[in-house]
Amino acid sequence: MAVKPRLVKQLCWTEKDLPQKTRTKHVHSLHPYLGKFVPQLVDYFLKRELKNSKLVCDPFMGSGTTLIECNVNGIPSVGFDISKFNVMLCNVKTKKYDIARLRKDVNAALEEAFVLTSKTSLDRYIPGKTKHKIKSNSKYLKTWYHPEALHPLLAFKSLIPDHNYQDVLKIILSRAARSSRMIAHYEVDFPKKPYSEDYHCLKHDRICHPTKNSKIFLKRYCKDVVNRIEEFQGIRTNTYTKPIHGDSSTFDFADLKIDHVFTSPPYIGLIDYHDQHKYAYDLLGLEDNSSLEIGRKKNGTSKAAISNYKNSIAKTIRNIAESSFDKDSQFIIVVNDKLGLYDDIVADSGLTIKKRLMREVNRRSGRRATNFNEDILICKL
Ligand SMILES: C[S@@+](CC[C@H](N)C(=O)[O-])C[C@H]1O[C@@H](n2cnc3c(N)ncnc32)[C@H](O)[C@@H]1O
Structure with a gap:
């Protein structure tokens, strides 16, 4: 039976509680990136659920929010992304500098x-x-x-x-x-x-x-x-922080000792992650792996696209869980599941949704008003 969502008021920040300047502090805004989650959400779960982790993984690291917050909290982390540009950005953000x-x-x-x-x-x-x-x-x-x-x-x-x-x-x-x-x-x-x-x-x-x-x-x-x-x-720690270029749906995670995951997967038919940085790919001559992007906007939301999407995300979760999870490991997924796909996805991956938390996102920036719910799925073996 589907687990009912529980609204967590503490996570329903308004623009006044959490202004843009705080959400985009230091390297979080080193370069624009569409589709990131707020660092404060990651920090909340790292502190409450994952603070003794040996290695947190974000298989869809995007602009690196999970890795940056893990680093600040002294938690070792590894992240994967199919986009070369995103991996370069994460490396630049997380390195040590003179x-x-x-x-x-x-x-x-x-x-x-x-x-x-x-x-x-x-x-x-x-x-x-x-x-x-x-x-x-x-x-x-x-x-x-x-x-x-x-x-x-x-x-x-x-x-x-x-x-x-x-x-x-x-x-x-x-x-x-x-x-x-x-x-x-x-x-x-x-x-x-x-x-x-x-x-x-x-x-x-x-x-x-x-x-x-x-x-x-x-x-x-x-x-x-x-x-x-x-x-x-000024706040960076020397904790292990490793961005890796790769396709998470086929990567062999067996050698990594991942004990927890915190991630927001690409959502179906919403964003083309390579295309949003087209100018960078062109100017810098970066290798284009957009055909391996899961749920890319270009592929739409047809029945076939949905089925492919569900299989690829379930495969990624299963890959990680089977290679290194134990009974205490948590796979935390942040998602705006408008189409209700994640009950099936998590079931197909072999995990179980233990808790489904919910937060209201109600924010106005520029001409864009955002008003939707985001689910945080806490899944275990
Ligand atoms: C929703 S975004 C993650 C955003 C991230 N939480 C942040 O705060 O920046 C999803 C990411 O998954 C990546 N992605 C899509 N397909 C992938 C695949 N097959 N393997 C690895 N990463 C993939 C996309 O390039 C995109 O950066």
Whole structure:
């Protein structure tokens, strides 16, 4: 029989209880990411349920919220994601840094990129450095960027191989690239088409113009990214924290001694996780594994898509539970289960839902009002 949900008032934070600034503190907002859960939710369960864990796993780590909160709480953790960009982002967020060296390296890259932009023109190889180019044949970049915005981005990119903190520079470049696309302000998350002319902005209710300026964003994010990393270094512990690139539905977890899981699986037909960072894949030439994404939006919510989704999530849960769980292990799943798929999924995986907690998410940010329930399923062998 299905376990009835129990509303946990303590977890029903309003915007006033838990303002955006607190939800997006330090490295949690190193780069925009659609579909993350709030760090305070993870922290709540880590402190109450998982504080003596030997190894917590998040098989769908996304932007790394579980790993970051585990690290701060001194709990060893391992995370998996099929998206190369997400894994790079998690590595950058969770690493240990010499902040003075990092700041020097990032500032030098910025300065050199601005000099290079002023001395060269777009679509040129850099004289004397044949492997470095500020040239791109990408149709995507030519469609979504004004040439004046693309030039500094490609100049910055061309200098990354000369620097020590290459992945940090790639995250800065990606964040600046996201902000300098020729898109309408009201379509930042899901841009429908490039805007090369002024347009009536539904977000600001006035005429807005598409940006031609990426330098302003490179400068802003060089500073902000280093500041956020520095803030995190103040609370970071040296606990084992390992982001891994892989497909969780087929990964062999046998060698890992995972005793608990805390995760929010991709929900069906909602988000294309590679596609939301399309600009980064294009600019950085990252390997695309989007065909292995579970529940991708592109595949919709047809009967066949639902059946595939249920099988893949159940297989992932079973893989982990069979390879390392004992009777005390908990598999905690955070999900907005509108279609009611998770009773079947958990049953098929061989686990049992012991508790089903519920929280109301009632928040307004920008033009988006969010008002829905999120379930927290506590499952065991
Ligand atoms: C809901 S998001 C997780 C968000 C995360 N809780 C956070 O706070 O950032 C689900 C993640 O699962 C990943 N994913 C989808 N299919 C996967 C697969 N087969 N193996 C591993 N990760 C996968 C997606 O790339 C996405 O980042």
